[in-house]
Amino acid sequence: MKRSGAAFWIGAAAFLAVAFVMTKVIGNQYPFFAGYVILQFIALAVAWSILGGYAGYVNFGTSAFYGVGVYASVFLVKAFGAPLPVQILTAAAIGALMGFALGLLTLRMQGIFFSIATIALTIIIETVVTNWRYVGGAAGIQIQRPPVTAPFDNYVQLLFFIQAVLVVLAVAISRYIQNSWIGRGLQALKDDELAAECSGVPTLRLKLLACVISGALLCAVGAPGAMYLQYADPSSAFNLNYSVSTLAMSLIGGTAHWIGPVIGAIVLSTTQQLLTVTISSEVNVLVLGVMLVLFVVGAPEGIIGLARRIFHRSNEGRE
Numbered sequence: 001m002k003r004s005g006a007a008f009w010i011g012a013a014a015f016l017a018v019a020f021v022m023t024k025v026i027g028n029q030y031p032f033f034a035g036y037v038i039l040q041f042i043a044l045a046v047a048w049s050i051l052g053g054y055a056g057y058v059n060f061g062t063s064a065f066y067g068v069g070v071y072a073s074v075f076l077v078k079a080f081g082a083p084l085p086v087q088i089l090t091a092a093a094i095g096a097l098m099g100f101a102l103g104l105l106t107l108r109m110q111g112i113f114f115s116i117a118t119i120a121l122t123i124i125i126e127t128v129v130t131n132w133r134y135v136g137g138a139a140g141i142q143i144q145r146p147p148v149t150a151p152f153d154n155y156v157q158l159l160f161f162i163q164a165v166l167v168v169l170a171v172a173i174s175r176y177i178q179n180s181w182i183g184r185g186l187q188a189l190k191d192d193e194l195a196a197e198c199s200g201v202p203t204l205r206l207k208l209l210a211c212v213i214s215g216a217l218l219c220a221v222g223a224p225g226a227m228y229l230q231y232a233d234p235s236s237a238f239n240l241n242y243s244v245s246t247l248a249m250s251l252i253g254g255t256a257h258w259i260g261p262v263i264g265a266i267v268l269s270t271t272q273q274l275l276t277v278t279i280s281s282e283v284n285v286l287v288l289g290v291m292l293v294l295f296v297v298g299a300p301e302g303i304i305g306l307a308r309r310i311f312h313r314s315n316e317g318r319e
Contacts, residue, residue, distance in 0.1 A: 008175065012168045019164040023157040032160040034273045036228060039163040040221055041269040044242065045249040045261035046170040047217035051210040052247065053255025054183055056190035061102070061118030062246045064125050065095050065215050067238035069222025074135045074232050077143060084162065084224065091223035092216040099215025103208040119243075126238040140233025143226050159224050170217050174258040177213070186210060241285075245269075248292045254302025263303050 022031070044062060052059045069091040076082035076090060106117045130138045145155045152158040177183045185206045188196040197203045226232045245268070253264020268291065275283045299306040 008172075012172065016161075016164055016168060019161055020151075023152055023161060029154070029156055032156045036156070036160045036163050037273060038266065038269045039160070039167050040225075041245065041249060042262055042265040043163065043167045043170045043221040044218060044246045045253070045265040046167070046174045046258065047214050047221065048246045049250045049255050049258070049261045050174055050177060050217070051207075051214040053250055053261065054177065054186040054190065055207055055210045057207065057210075058115045058247070059118050059214070060115050060240075060243045060247070061121045062218055063238050063240055063242040064118070064122035065098060065218035066222035066225070066242045067122075067129070067234070068094060068098060068125060069219035070225045070232050070237040071129055071135055072219065073223045073226045074141060074143065077226070078135065078141075081146075083146070084158075084227065088162070088166075088220050088223040092220040095219025096212045096216040098219070099211035099213070100208065102215065103211035122238055122240070122243070126234050129238070130234045136233065138234060140231060140236075143230050143232060145227055145230060155227065159228050162224055163221075166217075166221055170221070171258060171262060173213065173217065174261075178258050182206065182209065245288060248288055250302075252291060252295045252302055254304030254306075256301060257304050260302050260304040267303070 022035075026032070044066065048059060048062055051057050072091040072094050073084075073087040076087050082090070102118070102121060106114050109117055129135065135141055148155045148158055152161070177186070185196070185201050185203075188199070188201050189203050189206060193203055222237075225237070229236075249264040249268045250261040251264070252268060253262065254260030268288065271287060271291075275287060295302060301308075
């Protein structure tokens with residue numbers, strides 16, 4: 001366990017080092033624009049899997065948390081001129097409170113009823129923001145980026161590196177949860193909630209904790225979005241595509257292990273970015289649907305589950 005932990009942190013440090021070196025070596029700005037989106041979806045998929053994967057509570061409210069993160073930044077910039085770190089930390093705190101409130105209101109719900117409640121959350125918050133004129137209302141609002149500071153040459157590079165840090169943070173938290181008593185409790189809850197509760201597992205507290213952690217991470221990931229686009233409007237910030245894409249990436253990668261959502265997000269988001277450049281962004285929805293159907297039918301446990309089955313079959317063949 002200690003060796004794997006050391007290997008993880010060495011890999012995380014190497015990942016951040018590579019991301020930083022890229023900002024110094026690559027002159028073209030497009031890789032950072034595309035890389036930001038890919039990293040954003042990796043962090044969103046990992047954050048979603050804490051509740052949707054480990055606990056088995058399918059959350060369609062990713063767009064609600066993401067949008068709140070975006071508009072938390074918009075408000076802080078307009079009202080106080082707050083720097084990006086303050087925006088992210090504040091968004092995470094708001095996301096934790098949202099997760100706590102969502103947990104209190106819906107934890108007695110199960111299955112489809114919980115999922116419907118999370119969709120309703122998105123609609124309610126989007127309606128509130130649409131009618132909030134201070135942050136632009138339905139027309140949206142332009143955001144002015146502040147001057148970039150060293151060691152980065154422009155703000156896109158800074159946002160790219162910040163999103164890489166958020167990916168490491170999200171993965172580290174997800175990995176810790178999986179290997180701790182929290183992960184074991186959430187797995188028991190997912191397998192059979194009633195049996196877990198009868199066995200003494202604090203199911204309600206675990207679900208509430210998963211809601212809080214997942215919500216905080218989802219909002220934190222959304223916080224840099226306003227500066228990335230230099231614009232925010234409710235229809236984009238609360239777009240249901242964030243919920244669908246995040247769910248699909250987690251399922252395609254596999255939710256049984258923390259690495260699954262990472263792999264799924266890399267595969268799907270990279271494919272979408274390539275299709276956007278070579279064909280059209282409209283094709284992304286078709287690819288998303290086709291890949292999701294293929295994996296749900298052919299590999300319900302995702303890429304991780306498929307790899308495990310192939311590995312076991314190869315070992316059986318050798319024997």
